[in-house]
Each structure stands twice: as C-alpha cells, then as structure tokens.
Amino acid sequence: MTIQDTLNDPLLDNGFKGFPRVQTPMRRSEVAKAGWNVLAGDLPLPLAVLKREAVEHNLAWMQARVRGWGIDLAPHGKTTMSPQLFRRQLDAGAWGITFATVTQLAVGVAAGARRTLIANQVVSDQDFAGIQMLMQEHADLRVVFLVDSLAQLDLIEAWSARHPDSVPFEVMIEIGVDNARTGVRTHAQAIQLAERIRAGKAARLVGIETYEGQGATGDSGHDTGYTNTLMDRVDAVARHCVSNGLFETDEVLVTAGGSAIYDLVALRLKPTLGMPVRGLLRSGCYVTHDHGTYQRFQKPLDARLGCAPGESLRPAMEIWATVQSCPEPNLAIIAMGKRDISFDLSMPTPIARAARGVLVPSDVPASWEITALNDQHGYLRWSDADAALAPVVGERIAFGISHPCTTFDKWHWMPVVENDYRVSDAVLMHF
Amino acid sequence: MTIQDTLNDPLLDNGFKGFPRVQTPMRRSEVAKAGWNVLAGDLPLPLAVLKREAVEHNLAWMQARVRGWGIDLAPHGKTTMSPQLFRRQLDAGAWGITFATVTQLAVGVAAGARRTLIANQVVSDQDFAGIQMLMQEHADLRVVFLVDSLAQLDLIEAWSARHPDSVPFEVMIEIGVDNARTGVRTHAQAIQLAERIRAGKAARLVGIETYEGQGATGDSGHDTGYTNTLMDRVDAVARHCVSNGLFETDEVLVTAGGSAIYDLVALRLKPTLGMPVRGLLRSGCYVTHDHGTYQRFQKPLDARLGCAPGESLRPAMEIWATVQSCPEPNLAIIAMGKRDISFDLSMPTPIARAARGVLVPSDVPASWEITALNDQHGYLRWSDADAALAPVVGERIAFGISHPCTTFDKWHWMPVVENDYRVSDAVLMHF
Numbered sequence: 001m002t003i004q005d006t007l008n009d010p011l012l013d014n015g016f017k018g019f020p021r022v023q024t025p026m027r028r029s030e031v032a033k034a035g036w037n038v039l040a041g042d043l044p045l046p047l048a049v050l051k052r053e054a055v056e057h058n059l060a061w062m063q064a065r066v067r068g069w070g071i072d073l074a075p076h077g078k079t080t081m082s083p084q085l086f087r088r089q090l091d092a093g094a095w096g097i098t099f100a101t102v103t104q105l106a107v108g109v110a111a112g113a114r115r116t117l118i119a120n121q122v123v124s125d126q127d128f129a130g131i132q133m134l135m136q137e138h139a140d141l142r143v144v145f146l147v148d149s150l151a152q153l154d155l156i157e158a159w160s161a162r163h164p165d166s167v168p169f170e171v172m173i174e175i176g177v178d179n180a181r182t183g184v185r186t187h188a189q190a191i192q193l194a195e196r197i198r199a200g201k202a203a204r205l206v207g208i209e210t211y212e213g214q215g216a217t218g219d220s221g222h223d224t225g226y227t228n229t230l231m232d233r234v235d236a237v238a239r240h241c242v243s244n245g246l247f248e249t250d251e252v253l254v255t256a257g258g259s260a261i262y263d264l265v266a267l268r269l270k271p272t273l274g275m276p277v278r279g280l281l282r283s284g285c286y287v288t289h290d291h292g293t294y295q296r297f298q299k300p301l302d303a304r305l306g307c308a309p310g311e312s313l314r315p316a317m318e319i320w321a322t323v324q325s326c327p328e329p330n331l332a333i334i335a336m337g338k339r340d341i342s343f344d345l346s347m348p349t350p351i352a353r354a355a356r357g358v359l360v361p362s363d364v365p366a367s368w369e370i371t372a373l374n375d376q377h378g379y380l381r382w383s384d385a386d387a388a389l390a391p392v393v394g395e396r397i398a399f400g401i402s403h404p405c406t407t408f409d410k411w412h413w414m415p416v417v418e419n420d421y422r423v424s425d426a427v428l429m430h431f
Numbered sequence: 432m433t434i435q436d437t438l439n440d441p442l443l444d445n446g447f448k449g450f451p452r453v454q455t456p457m458r459r460s461e462v463a464k465a466g467w468n469v470l471a472g473d474l475p476l477p478l479a480v481l482k483r484e485a486v487e488h489n490l491a492w493m494q495a496r497v498r499g500w501g502i503d504l505a506p507h508g509k510t511t512m513s514p515q516l517f518r519r520q521l522d523a524g525a526w527g528i529t530f531a532t533v534t535q536l537a538v539g540v541a542a543g544a545r546r547t548l549i550a551n552q553v554v555s556d557q558d559f560a561g562i563q564m565l566m567q568e569h570a571d572l573r574v575v576f577l578v579d580s581l582a583q584l585d586l587i588e589a590w591s592a593r594h595p596d597s598v599p600f601e602v603m604i605e606i607g608v609d610n611a612r613t614g615v616r617t618h619a620q621a622i623q624l625a626e627r628i629r630a631g632k633a634a635r636l637v638g639i640e641t642y643e644g645q646g647a648t649g650d651s652g653h654d655t656g657y658t659n660t661l662m663d664r665v666d667a668v669a670r671h672c673v674s675n676g677l678f679e680t681d682e683v684l685v686t687a688g689g690s691a692i693y694d695l696v697a698l699r700l701k702p703t704l705g706m707p708v709r710g711l712l713r714s715g716c717y718v719t720h721d722h723g724t725y726q727r728f729q730k731p732l733d734a735r736l737g738c739a740p741g742e743s744l745r746p747a748m749e750i751w752a753t754v755q756s757c758p759e760p761n762l763a764i765i766a767m768g769k770r771d772i773s774f775d776l777s778m779p780t781p782i783a784r785a786a787r788g789v790l791v792p793s794d795v796p797a798s799w800e801i802t803a804l805n806d807q808h809g810y811l812r813w814s815d816a817d818a819a820l821a822p823v824v825g826e827r828i829a830f831g832i833s834h835p836c837t838t839f840d841k842w843h844w845m846p847v848v849e850n851d852y853r854v855s856d857a858v859l860m861h862f
C-alpha cells in the first residue's frame with residue numbers, strides 16, 4: 001500500500017508474517033471482531049504482540065510526566081514507525097513526532113503528524129526536495145531538522161539557491177559530544193554556524209538540540225553530572241543566540257532525550273533565555289518499554305523519580321514462539337530468530353510459557369536464558385536444577401525484548417492483545 | 432499486497448524505503464523505463480542495490496557447479512524471500528526452493544515453487560494445517576520437512592488423527608551435531624525415529640538431512656574432516672533405512688548445505704544406497720554472496736575448487752549511503768544504520784565512494800572502516816595517513832555487506848543496477 005493509505009484503516013493480509021493463513025484480507029478495524037486468541041493458536045507463531053493495557057499506561061504515564069516537567073513530547077517515531085501508534089501518541093497529547101529520515105517523515109505526515117523534527121542532519125538534494133514537497137502538500141506542516149557543520153549549510157544554501165521558490169528550512173544546531181555521534185564539538189563551532197545561518201536566507205535557526213543517550217551508564221551519579229555538563233553547553237549556545245539575535249523564531253525549541261536517562265535532560269529543557277522556550281523530549285521507546293536494556297535504565301530512573309515498582313513504564317511487547325526441538329538435556333531450539341526479535345543490545349528474555357492447549361501462561365524458571373540466535377532459531381538453555389521443568393516440543397514460550405526499535409522493524413503488523421491474549425486491535429509498521 | 436500478488440508484476444510505491452518520493456506507484460516491469468541512475472541521485476539514500484551482472488554470474492556459476500557434482504540445488508529462500516529471485520533460481524535450473532517456515536513457504540509457492548523443503552521441524556497445528564492447505568490448493572506441490580524427535584512425531588500423528596482426510600506428510604530425519612542446533616544426536620535415535628515413522632500413517636520418510644554450517648571454520652583441513660564425519664553419519668542412517676525398508680519413496684533425498692563449505696558436503700550428497708538418490712544442496716547466500724563472512728569462506732573454497740579470483744561467486748549487493756557529518760578529524764557519520772545493513776556477523780565494508788554529482792565511483796582508502804552502527808547511523812573511521820582522502824559531508828559511499836540474509840530482511844525492494852548504476856530492474860522481498 002502507498003503511505004497515503006496507512007492512516008485510514010489499512011488492510012492486513014496473509015503476506016504479513018503472523019497473520020492467519022486462511023484469512024482473507026481484513027481491515028484493521030475488523031481485527032477485534034475476528035475473535036482470535038494468541039494462546040488458542042489462532043495465529044501462526046512466532047508472533048510479536050503488544051499488550052493494550054501496558055501500552056495505554058505508558059502513553060499516559062509519559063505524557064503526565066512531561067506535563068509535570070513543564071515541557072512537551074515529540075517522541076521519536078523511528079522506534080515504531082507505526083501510524084496507529086503515532087496517532088495514539090498525538091491523541092495522548094504529544095506536541096509532535098520526531099523522525100530519523102525524510103522517508104520516515106513522509107510516513108508520519110501521512111499518519112497526521114504536523115509538527116515534526118528530523119533528529120538528523122539533512123544533506124542530500126533528494127531529502128531537501130522531499131521536505132519541500134511535503135510542506136507544499138500540507139500548509140500546516142512544520143519540519144525542523146539538525147545542522148552541525150558549515151559544509152552541511154553550504155549544501156542547504158546551494159540547493160535553496162537552485163530552488164528560489166522554496167521555503168526557508170527550519171533548523172536546530174546540534175550540540176555533540178567528543179567520541180560520540182553527530183553535533184558540533186565546541187561552543188565556537190556552534191556560534192560560527194549560528195551566525196552563518198543568520199546571515200543566509202536558506203535556513204532559519206529555531207532551536208538547539210542534543211542527544212544524551214550515548215553517555216548514559218545507569219549510574220545516577222555519573223549520568224547526572226554528564227547530563228548537566230552537556231546541557232550547560234546547550235544553555236550557553238542558546239543564551240548566546242538569544243543575546244545576539246541569531247534565532248529567527250518567536251519560540252526557541254530546546255530538545256534532547258533518548259529513552260535511558262530522559263528524566264535528567266527533561267529538567268534542563270526549559271532554560272531561562274529571556275524569550276519563550278519550548279522544551280521537547282524525544283524519547284521513543286517508552287511506548288512499549290522492554291524487558292532488557294530500557295528496563296535496566298528504568299530502575300535508577302524510578303529511584304530518582306520516587307516511582308514504586310510498576311508505577312512507571314511497563315514492558316508492553318512479547319514475542320511468542322514455539323519449541324521445535326529439545327535435542328540435548330539442557331537445550332531447546334525455539335522457532336524464533338534474528339528475523340523476529342532484537343539481539344543488538346542483549347538477548348531476549350524468557351518471561352512466560354504455555355503448553356499446547358493451555359490458555360493461561362505460567363512463569364518460567366529463573367535459569368532459562370536465550371544464549372544465541374540464528375536467522376530463524378533461538379537457543380534456550382537452563383541449569384540442571386530446572387531439569388524437571390524443561391520445555392517440551394510444541395510448547396509456546398513468550399520472550400521479552402531488549403530494544404524496541406530493532407524488534408518493531410522485523411514485523412509488518414502486531415496484534416494488540418488484552419491480558420488474556422484475546423486480540424483486540426492491530427498496528428502496522430512502515431519501515 | 433497479498434502473497435498471491437507477489438509474482439505477477441507487483442506494484443512498487445513510495446511506502447518502500449529507497450523508492451523515489453515523487454514517483455506514483457509503478458509496476459516492477461516499468462522500473463527500467465524510468466531511466467533512474469543511483470549515482471545521479473534519482474533515488475533517496477540509503478539504498479540497497481543488486482548488481483545485475485554479478486547476480487546472473489552467481490546464478491549460473493552455482494547451477495553449473497551443482498550440475499558438475501551430479502546433484503541438484505534447492506537454495507534456501509529465507510536468504511532473500513524475493514519471488515523475483517526465486518523465479519530466477521528456478522529458471523536457472525534449481526530443483527526446488529528451501530524455506531525456514533510455513534509462512535515463507537506460502538510466499539514461495541505463490542512465486543511458483545512446486546518442489547519445496549522446510550529445513551526445520553514443523554510442530555504446530557497452524558503449520559500442519561498451512562502445509563495441507565497449500566497442497567490442496569496446488570496439486571503439483573511437494574513439501575518435505577524435518578523431524579528430529581519422537582515428541583515431534585507424536586504431534587504430527589495427533590494432528591493427522593484429528594484430520595483423517597489429510598495427506599501423509601513427507602519428512603526427512605535431521606542428523607544433528609552435539610552442541611549445535613536441531614537434529615538427532617545419535618544413530619540409534621535416528622533409527623528409532625525412522626521405525627516409528629514407518630509404523631505410522633501420518634508421515635512418510637523420504638530422505639535424510641543435515642546442516643554442516645555451524646561447524647565451518649574456514650580451515651580446509653578441519654572443515655573437510657568435520658564434514659566427512661558428519662556425512663558418514665548421514666550415510667549410515669540412510670543405508671540402514673534402505674536396508675530395512677524404512678523409506679517410503681522411490682527416490683531418497685539427501686540434503687545439506689549452508690553457504691560456507693558447500694563444496695565439501697556437495698561431494699557427499701549422492702551416496703551409493705542401492706536405490707535412486709537425489710542430492711540437494713541448500714545454499715542460499717550464493718545469489719548475492721557478500722564482502723564479508725561468505726567472501727572469507729569462499730577463499731579456501733576457491734582453493735579447493737581451483738577457481739581463479741573472480742571465477743566463482745562475486746559480491747552482488749551494495750548499500751549506498753550519504754555522509755551526514757564529519758564532526759571529528761577521524762570520524763564521519765553515515766546516514767545508514769542497523770535498519771539498513773547487516774551487522775550480526777561483522778560490520779559493513781566501505782568499498783567505493785562518489786562525490787556529489789560524480790557518476791563514476793572510485794576506490795576508498797584501505798584504512799576506512801565502519802566501527803559501529805546505531806539504528807540509523809554508521810561510524811566511519813580511518814587512519815591519520817588517509818587524512819587527505821577524508822570523506823566530506825554529502826558524499827556518497829558504498830558498503831559491502833557481511834551476511835545477505837540479515838540485509839535482505841531490512842528492505843521491501845531493491846533496484847537491480849547495471850555496472851554504471853542505471854536501474855534496469857527491481858526485486859521485492861516478503862519477510
């Protein structure tokens with residue numbers, strides 16, 4: 001389907017992994033009526049499912065938090081690339097949506113996003129043209145992207161000079177960190193760039209951006225110091241730009257935020273600049289959270305916020321898969337692999353089991369772990385102490401993920417399930 | 432689109448990453464007429480491209496090799512999941528296509544595959560039903576899957592007992608290796624399983640299967656010994672099954688073959704059993720080969736076969752991406768990440784560069800390397816000696832892959848290009 005079809009009740013069909021094979025194509029709005037239950041075996045495994053209550057809890061919790069901090073949410077859409085989830089984030093109160101590429105932006109605009117950030121440097125003619133095309137198609141669309149070099153600005157200006165009818169691009173300067181990713185490394189570079197933007201006509205400086213995620217360790221002492229040092233640099237550049245009239249906007253955007261230590265940057269996104277400021281947090285993984293990397297980061301974060309267990313983000317995604325072979329005493333091979341679940345930050349976590357025909361999952365022994373994944377297989381191992389609880393061929397096992405971004409991109413759709421695994425809705429992904 | 436639409440000249444549209452944004456939906460057969468050139472900037476980057484000549488060379492070379500070995504090819508379709516590439520493999524002379532799951536099988540059948548292997552244990556009711564449904568829809572369809580346990584056979588028999596009109600399943604016993612993946616670990620287990628299959632009505636034993644890839648090291652001495660020991664076990668089980676009338680077929684299938692040491696197993700796929708044997712090699716990655724893991728394995732393989740450089744498999748896939756930032760003296764950030772290229776076996780390899788506006792790529796310095804990938808970013812570094820040749824913002828760089836399987840699954844389509852990067856065709860993927 002074209003991206004224009006993504007918002008209006010898209011069709012699902014058996015070309016989608018995990019969709020029932022005997023089912024004729026069906027609108028998303030019809031999925032709940034089908035009466036499917038994942039544990040009743042109504043859908044082929046492996047299957048990624050989203051737990052409705054946890055997703056709704058996460059949407060509401062993060063939005064309330066951000067409101068409490070006096071800032072806004074522009075969640076990173078690259079995590080899910082799901083028009084249905086973008087819609088829910090906007091309906092929950094998100095100011096806008098962030099994207100990594102112009103291709104992602106186009107999906108988000110089709111899904112209804114009108115205030116958008118591209119948290120990346122845009123440098124190619126195809127992408128400049130793509131942004132201008134989207135703005136022409138949608139008069140109410142705002143697109144703000146990052147700049148971090150004079151070389152990039154030269155490309156922007158050259159393109160604009162060749163397209164005199166184009167609208168000036170809205171840009172933010174990215175403040176980077178040595179040995180990390182993009183962004184200017186020094187205050188002087190930032191100021192030089194801001195002055196060059198101000199002197200030209202191709203772009204308007206509307207904010208300052210940074211990304212703190214690569215410095216996060218999970219140690220609150222370190223992470224607090226690191227974040228404050230970084231945000232001090234953001235402040236200093238923003239203040240200089242205000243003092244010297246380098247912003248061309250009525251409201252300065254100040255934005256940061258991965259999904260690991262977002263509370264620490266949140267407190268610094270509304271600096272006193274002597275002009276209106278909109279603080280934008282860009283966390284993307286909060287929608288589903290996870291059972292791995294982000295759960296580990298959430299523990300110190302909960303401690304900083306004083307959240308009781310379960311009060312803050314809850315893992316909302318599970319991958320159900322089948323035991324296909326138990327070839328050795330302490331080894332089961334699961335019909336689930338690198339094509340089905342993230343493996344880039346850490347391995348999947350076994351979280352529940354359901355024998356064939358059993359509709360209520362039970363806990364798994366603590367020693368169960370996935371030790372490796374092939375393209376289509378997972379290796380589940382356990383300690384001798386849990387031999388009596390060993391999995392059996394045909395049994396279903398649920399796995400928690402570590403890293404939502406690299407699990408969403410392995411699926412075209414995911415059913416949304418109630419706590420009893422009845423399918424009540426579906427979302428589509430567009431990677 | 433449904434899987435039934437995949438074969439007949441499918442539509443491409445701007446919902447596909449890498450498809451031109453201003454382009455209205457277009458049939459695959461119309462792509463060549465569009466006159467696009469990747470290096471002219473006609474398609475947004477990052478973009479995965481297939482080089483036509485290299486793909487055609489690989490298809491022909493592997494087919495000729497297999498013919499020379501007196502065996503047949505049933506290439507693993509999970510590598511590409513591309514109906515257009517399945518078609519070319521069959522047209523080149525492949526006996527059939529191998530799949531990892533019933534969902535993949537359905538895509539392959541829609542693409543015209545009629546002799547199929549599932550190189551996995553099938554254990555779920557959804558999958559038993561899916562195979563039977565496909566066989567009902569296509570009278571000429573043959574599906575053979577793997578069994579490796581009595582527990583699995585119990586599931587097959589229980590399903591068949593509940594579906595008395597079903598056709599007996601064709602199965603192969605998988606011979607496994609200790610500490611590796613699926614498959615029976617002992618001769619006795621294989622024989623017990625074969626006898627139980629023979630005694631029942633739900634399944635017919637038609638062959639013996641193994642997978643040698645997990646033991647491959649790239650050292651010819653080790654790999655030859657390892658392969659022969661494994662294939663001796665396959666032979667012994669096959670001979671026993673012939674002697675004891677445990678096969679229920681006129682022609683025994685003997686199959687093995689990943690993409691690392693396929694020449695070593697190939698020599699052992701036609702054992703003398705006293706009845707007709709069809710040896711089936713299942714290598715999947717040969718279609719595109721790569722610049723990483725499989726290129727490393729190909730060197731000792733070329734030495735064993737006496738192939739001159741370039742005579743055997745050639746890398747046919749490149750990912751083109753843009754330099755978005757050069758924030759430090761020895762660091763460039765590439766707009767290409769885990770969403771675009773494989774990273775599971777080793778990092779991408781920089782292989783060519785083309786400045787903006789340049790249509791002919793040139794070589795890259797030997798010290799260039801990708802040291803890390805984020806979801807949407809790559810980190811390119813180089814030695815001080817190559818400082819004068821540093822990349823610049825906006826420049827395009829081509830990367831070779833390491834592992835075709837985990838690159839194909841990141842794309843919905845790939846343009847097929849001539850050596851001058853004119854787009855002459857396209858393939859679609861269905862993961």
